[in-house]
Amino acid sequence: MSSTSAPRRLRLGLPRRVFSQVLLMQVAIAAGVAVLATGLFLAPLGDQLDDQAMRRALAIAQTTAQQPRLAADLRSTPATADGPVQREAELIREATGAEYVVVMDRRGVRWSHTDPARIGAAVSTDPGEALAGHEVMEIDEGTLGRSARGKVPLRDGSGEIVGAVSVGIAYDSVRARLLHAVPGLLAYAGGALAVGALAAWLIARRVQRQTRDLAFSDIAALLAEREAMLHGIREGVVALDREGRVRLLNDEARRLLDIGDEALGRTPGEALGAGRTAEVLAGRVTGTDLLTVRGPRVLVANRMPTDDGGAVATLRDRTELEQLGRELDSTRGLIDALRAQDHEHANRMHTLLGLLELEMYDDAAEFIGEVVGDQRATAEQITERVTDPLLAALLVGKATVAAERGVTLWVSDRTRLPGRLIDPGGLVTVVGNLVDNAVDAAAGSRHARVEVELRGEGRTAVLRVRDTGPGIPADRREVVFTEGWSTKEPPAHRRRGIGLSLVRTFAERQGGSATAGEAPGGGAEFTVVLPEALAAPASASASAPALGPSSGPADAGSAARGSADSTAGSTAASAAGSSAGEGEGR
Numbered sequence: 001m002s003s004t005s006a007p008r009r010l011r012l013g014l015p016r017r018v019f020s021q022v023l024l025m026q027v028a029i030a031a032g033v034a035v036l037a038t039g040l041f042l043a044p045l046g047d048q049l050d051d052q053a054m055r056r057a058l059a060i061a062q063t064t065a066q067q068p069r070l071a072a073d074l075r076s077t078p079a080t081a082d083g084p085v086q087r088e089a090e091l092i093r094e095a096t097g098a099e100y101v102v103v104m105d106r107r108g109v110r111w112s113h114t115d116p117a118r119i120g121a122a123v124s125t126d127p128g129e130a131l132a133g134h135e136v137m138e139i140d141e142g143t144l145g146r147s148a149r150g151k152v153p154l155r156d157g158s159g160e161i162v163g164a165v166s167v168g169i170a171y172d173s174v175r176a177r178l179l180h181a182v183p184g185l186l187a188y189a190g191g192a193l194a195v196g197a198l199a200a201w202l203i204a205r206r207v208q209r210q211t212r213d214l215a216f217s218d219i220a221a222l223l224a225e226r227e228a229m230l231h232g233i234r235e236g237v238v239a240l241d242r243e244g245r246v247r248l249l250n251d252e253a254r255r256l257l258d259i260g261d262e263a264l265g266r267t268p269g270e271a272l273g274a275g276r277t278a279e280v281l282a283g284r285v286t287g288t289d290l291l292t293v294r295g296p297r298v299l300v301a302n303r304m305p306t307d308d309g310g311a312v313a314t315l316r317d318r319t320e321l322e323q324l325g326r327e328l329d330s331t332r333g334l335i336d337a338l339r340a341q342d343h344e345h346a347n348r349m350h351t352l353l354g355l356l357e358l359e360m361y362d363d364a365a366e367f368i369g370e371v372v373g374d375q376r377a378t379a380e381q382i383t384e385r386v387t388d389p390l391l392a393a394l395l396v397g398k399a400t401v402a403a404e405r406g407v408t409l410w411v412s413d414r415t416r417l418p419g420r421l422i423d424p425g426g427l428v429t430v431v432g433n434l435v436d437n438a439v440d441a442a443a444g445s446r447h448a449r450v451e452v453e454l455r456g457e458g459r460t461a462v463l464r465v466r467d468t469g470p471g472i473p474a475d476r477r478e479v480v481f482t483e484g485w486s487t488k489e490p491p492a493h494r495r496r497g498i499g500l501s502l503v504r505t506f507a508e509r510q511g512g513s514a515t516a517g518e519a520p521g522g523g524a525e526f527t528v529v530l531p532e533a534l535a536a537p538a539s540a541s542a543s544a545p546a547l548g549p550s551s552g553p554a555d556a557g558s559a560a561r562g563s564a565d566s567t568a569g570s571t572a573a574s575a576a577g578s579s580a581g582e583g584e585g586r
Contacts, residue, residue, distance in 0.1 A: 026203060030196030034189045050148060053169045054137035058150030060096045061167040062135075064089070064103070071156040074103060074111055074163050081116035088112075099147055099170040103154065105163040106131055114144065123166065127151065130164035139171065146171040235314050236299075238268075238281055242309030246271055256315050257294055276482060277301075281313050291318075293501050295509075382411050386454060387419035394428050395435075395452065402439045402450060409435070412453035417461065420535040426506055427461065427533065433499040434465040434526050441469030441524060460512075461533035465526045466519035477516040503528065 064070065073084040080086070089101040089112035100114045108122045108131075124143045129136050130151035138149050147168035154163040230237055236253030240246055246263050254260060263271035268281035277292045279285045280301045290301045303313040348367075355364035379396050386392045399409040421427055435450065442448040445468050453464040472480060481504045503526075504514040512530040519525035 026200030027197050030193055030200060034193040034196070050139060053148035053171075054139065054150060056150075057098065057148050057167045057169045058135060058137050058152065060092065060098050060101070061150040061152045061165045064092050064101055064167065065152045065154045065165045067092075070103065070165075071154055071162050074105060074154065075156070079105075079109060079111045079120045081119055083111065085111040086113075086116070086119060090114075096167075099168045100144055100166075102166045102168075103163060104166065106161065111163075118143065125149075125166075127164050127166070130166070131161060133161060142168065144168065144170075235316055238313045238315070240268075240281070240311045240313070244268075244282055247310070253315060256297060256299060256317055283311060293505050295505075298502075385411055385415040386417050388417065388421050388424055388427075389419075390424045390428055391417070391421070391431065391454075394432060398432070398435045398439070402435075405439060405443045405448075407439050407442050407448040407450055409439070410449060410451045412451055412464075415452070415454045417454040417456050418534065420456070421461070422533060422535055426510075427463075427530070430463065430503050430506055430528055430530075431465075433503050434463070434528070437499060438465050438467035438469070438524070438526075442467040445469055456534050459532050459534045459536065461530045463526075463528040463530070466523060468519075468521075468523045471518055471522055472516050472524045480516055481514065 067088060070085065070088060073088070077083045077085065085103050089103055092098075093101040093114065101112060102110055102123065103112045104110055104123055104127060108127045110119050110121055110123060113119050125140055130153050133153050135153075136149070136151040139146065140149055142149075147170055149166060149168050151164055151166045153161045154165050156162050230248070230250040233250070234252060236256045237248070237250045238246060238253050238257075239248035244267050245265055246268065247265070249257075249259070249261075249263060257263075257272060257277070259271055268278040272278045272281070272294075275292075276285065277294050277299070280290050280292050280303065283303055283305075286303075288302055290303075292299050292301055298318045300316045300318050301313055303311055305311045352364055352367060355361075355367060382395045382399070383392045386395060395409070395411060402409040431452070431454075435452065438450040442450055447468060449468045451464075451466045453462075453466075455462045481500050500514075507514040507528050507530060510530050510533065512528065512533075514526070514528045517525045517527065
């Protein structure tokens, strides 16, 4: 292998940069247009000059033939160099600048000529047409060379043809006029080419700035890479133009927003409908990592303006992360509740041990009955009025956690919810979020209390949750349902402001509503109406064997009592609460 590298081959062809290619092509176009325009102008110019010369010659001949004495002199005087016809013809020639003015008789004999020696001789070209009474224009070759000629008949006073007049314009003068016009024409063409080149340079510079001085191959590669990247990443990308219309959607954005190609060319409000998601994409809500809810998904949006006046918004799906965060919060709450229960259980065991050591057996039995009775009363109260086991377990678990925070969770005496729920999981989410919000609001208040009312009215489920907290001002009762709005400090692992938004979204998807108001006696009251949440009675009777008399409220109450009496039961109830998720609206 040679130590010296092979010489580089000279590569000929178009330049690679867009700026150079655009400039070269536009200069070539301008030069081609200038050359074409010049050729198109010069092509008919020669014919025009020939026609003008022949017409000029014909006009001189007509003027000469109109001289009143010329026909009489032609008849009365001989053809001599000093005759009156020669003198008249020479005066006209010198006055008009013609090459020659020849007067001939009917035989074609010259009576005048530029060269006096040719007077009396026959003309060199056929005068037949002029002597026949016709006017003639032509480019022809004669004794004086090539010329533009005009021939007319010469008539006497009675109109009889007595001869003819032939006038010639030197053809060299016609060519000279043509050549004289070429430099000026080329100057104009050169000026136009210069202007075109300057315009091409300015356009090319603009293209250079817009393309960042890239080659066409680089632009094509970038476009291919952009398409692969946009449709390959796991983040939604929405690009908007300077008018705020959607001009690009990648596959993930279509999935997260549940829209298709029909959204292209429309504003976010037109494509998505009114709501926070459209407001965030349109830039009317500013900030970073903005939370929004689209259908069942919790999204985090960021919007970045572009140099052309548009914007690019990115969307991340945080639904699973939010669910994990709520489960983590529930687990932490459960651990705190278990820790407090363990401490209280140890105190009760110490009290029971002391009563037994003091042989106060009756007091010990009464103490055990009071402790177990309180827990059973709470479980029985819930399961007698809420027959759905999943929802009953949730309320039992929430009651235990609320008690550890000094809040009494009370199920209203008006609560009557049959076990005909079409979507128990959805109602668990709604109840869990509202109860958690209410416990947070009531905690620390005097006689802290949360009341839950669940009623079935035909196929409609009505839920009310009241608390003894500070309440919600009238001007904030709609704002609390906005994604991202919260009065509480967010935990380290996630954001707040999702719970109440999910509640309203779920209710509206069911055709219902979620509202906030003031509870009797102060505090907040949330009301959720869910039409078609309960199955028809026929469906309920069909599902009766699954529940049956043996698995009705009494057995549910037994299950709840078992959960109240054992740590494992409390864990199961609280786990049901964690599946509902932590409320984060306030």
